[in-house]
Amino acid sequence: MSMERHTWRVDHFDLDKIAESGQVFRWERLGPRHYVIPMGSLVAVARQPDAEVLELDCTAGAAGAWREYFALNDDYAGYWQTINAWAKYDGPDAYLTRAVRAADGIVVLHQPDWETAVSFMVSQNNNIPRIRGTVKELSKRQGRHITAPPPVGEYWTFPSPAALMEPDALQGVGLGYREKYVTALAGAVRSGGLDLFAISVSDYAEAKAELMEVPGIGEKVANCILLYGMHFLDAFPVDTWIHRILEREFSGAFPLERYRGFNGLIQQMIFYYERKETKR
DNA sequence: GTCCAGGCCCTCA
DNA sequence: TGAGGGCATGGA
Numbered sequence: 001m002s003m004e005r006h007t008w009r010v011d012h013f014d015l016d017k018i019a020e021s022g023q024v025f026r027w028e029r030l031g032p033r034h035y036v037i038p039m040g041s042l043v044a045v046a047r048q049p050d051a052e053v054l055e056l057d058c059t060a061g062a063a064g065a066w067r068e069y070f071a072l073n074d075d076y077a078g079y080w081q082t083i084n085a086w087a088k089y090d091g092p093d094a095y096l097t098r099a100v101r102a103a104d105g106i107v108v109l110h111q112p113d114w115e116t117a118v119s120f121m122v123s124q125n126n127n128i129p130r131i132r133g134t135v136k137e138l139s140k141r142q143g144r145h146i147t148a149p150p151p152v153g154e155y156w157t158f159p160s161p162a163a164l165m166e167p168d169a170l171q172g173v174g175l176g177y178r179e180k181y182v183t184a185l186a187g188a189v190r191s192g193g194l195d196l197f198a199i200s201v202s203d204y205a206e207a208k209a210e211l212m213e214v215p216g217i218g219e220k221v222a223n224c225i226l227l228y229g230m231h232f233l234d235a236f237p238v239d240t241w242i243h244r245i246l247e248r249e250f251s252g253a254f255p256l257e258r259y260r261g262f263n264g265l266i267q268q269m270i271f272y273y274e275r276k277e278t279k280r
Numbered sequence: 281g282t283c284c285a286g287g288c289c290c291t292c293a
Numbered sequence: 294t295g296a297g298g299g300c301a302t303g304g305a
Contacts, residue, residue, distance in 0.1 A: 022286065118285075127285040130303070176301025181288090218288045239286035271286075 002060045004079075010054045012076050014105025017047055021106050021272045022128060023228050025119050025135045030151055039069055040112040043148060043158045044084060045071045046070075046204045051105075070106040074233075086258060096251045096266075102276060103269035111197040113187060116229025117211075118202065121181055130174070137173045142166065161190040170198075181216025181259070188214065200230040208234065226263040227242050236263045241274050 015033040029034040033048035042060035044066055059067050062086070067073060070230040081157065118138070123131050142159035163169065164186040170179045188194035197209045203239065209223040223237035236256065238246070246252055259266045 123285095124287040125285060125300080126287085126302085127304080130285075148295095163284075174302060176303095177288095177299095178301080216288070220287060237286075241286065 003057050004063070005067075006056045006058070006063050008056070009052055010052045011050075011052065011068075012050075012080055012104055013054060013107060015048050015054075017103065017105040017272065018107060018109065020276075021103075021268055022275070023109060023268060025109070025128075028137070028155075034054060034221070037151055038155055039065070040115060042066075042142070043132060043146065043152055043155055045151055048246050052213065053067050068110050071110055076107060079259075079265060082262075083266075085131065086123070096270070099270045099273035100205065100266070103272045106265070106269055106272055108227060108231070108265050108268055110231050112158070113200055113225065114161065117185060117189075117196065117217075117225045118158075118164070118182060120224040120228070121185060121216050122175065122178055123179065124218075124221060124231075126178075134174050138164070138170075141173060142169050161186040161229045162212040167188060172188075178216060181214075184215055196230075202245070204232050204235070206224065210233075227267075233262045233264050236267045239259070241271055242267060245270055245274055 001219065003135065019027045019029065019035060020125055024037075024040050030036060030045075030047075035046050037044050037046055042059060042062055042065065044056055044062070047055045049055060051129050054070070056063070056066055056070075083100050087100060088095075090097050092098075122134050126134075136156075139156040140161040143156035145154065145156055147154045159169075164182060170182060173179075175182060185194070186251055189196060194210075199210050202210075204226065206227060208219075208222050212219065213218050213224055217225070220239055223235045226232040227235040227237060231241050234243075246254055254263070254267075256263050
C-alpha cells in the first residue's frame with residue numbers, strides 16, 4: 001500500500017498520555033510518543049519527535065480522517081482558555097487544577113462508533129489489561145490480517161458485525177457472560193435494527209436512550225460510546241473511579257456547569273490523574 | 281483460596 | 294426509585 005507522511009503542529013497534545021488515558025485499547029507502543037494506531041480498517045504510525053509536532057505515516061488519502069480521529073480540528077484552544085480560567089480561580093492546589101495540569105495533552109479522540117461500542121461493552125466489570133487482551137484477541141480471530149511496511153508489520157483490522165456473528169467467532173476469547181451481549185449487538189447492527197450512524201447524529205438524550213435499549217449497555221457504557229465513539233463531548237461517564245473521585249472531592253456531584261460543552265474531556269482528565277496518582 | 285475489575289440485569293420492597 | 298446479589302473470566 002502507498003504510504004505518505006504528514007507533519008502537523010500540535011498543542012496540548014501528548015500521545016503517551018492519550019495512550020494511557022483508558023479511551024483506547026488497541027494502540028501498540030513502539031517507543032516514547034511513538035505508536036502503531038489502528039482505526040477501523042485503517043492503520044497509521046504516529047510519533048511526536050517533540051511535544052509540538054505530530055508526525056503521521058498513513059495510507060494515501062487518509063490524512064483528513066486521521067486529523068478528525070486525533071481531534072485536531074476541535075477547539076482545544078478554547079477549551080484550555082476555560083480550563084485555565086478556572087484553574088486560576090481555584091488556585092494551584094485545587095484538585096481540578098492539579099488534575100488538568102497532569103493531564104495536559106489528553107484529547108478525546110474521534111473513534112469509530114462500532115469499534116467503540118464493542119470495546120466498552122467488553123469493559124464492564126472488567127479491568128483494562130484484560131479489555132486490551134480481549135479486543136486484540138477478537139481482532140486476531142475475526143479481523144482481517146494485514147501486512148504493512150515497517151514499522152507497522154502485521155496487524156488486524158477490527159472485526160465487522162458479520163464477522164463477530166460467525167459460528168464460534170467468540171468462543172474462547174474470554175468474554176465470559178458478555179459474549180451474548182456482543183453477539184446481540186453485532187446482530188442488531190448487522191440487520192440495521194440498530195443504526196449507529198443515525199444515533200450519532202441525533203441529540204444526546206435520544207442517542208443515549210436508544211443505546212440503552214441494547215442488552216448490556218447501561219448508563220455508563222452508553223456514555224462511553226457517546227463520548228469516545230460519537231463525540232458527544234459533554235457526555236460524562238461515571239465508573240467506579242469517577243464515582244470515588246466525586247464522593248471524595250466534589251461531595252458526590254461534579255460541577256457540570258463549569259465546563260459545559262466539554263465535560264467529557266474533563267472526565268477523561270480526572271480519570272487519568274486519579275489512576276496515575278494511585279499507581280505505585 | 282479470595283478478591284477484584286471503566287457494570288448491567290433482575291428481583292424485591 | 295433504590296438497594297442488593299449474581300455474573301464469566303483471569304490476574305494479583
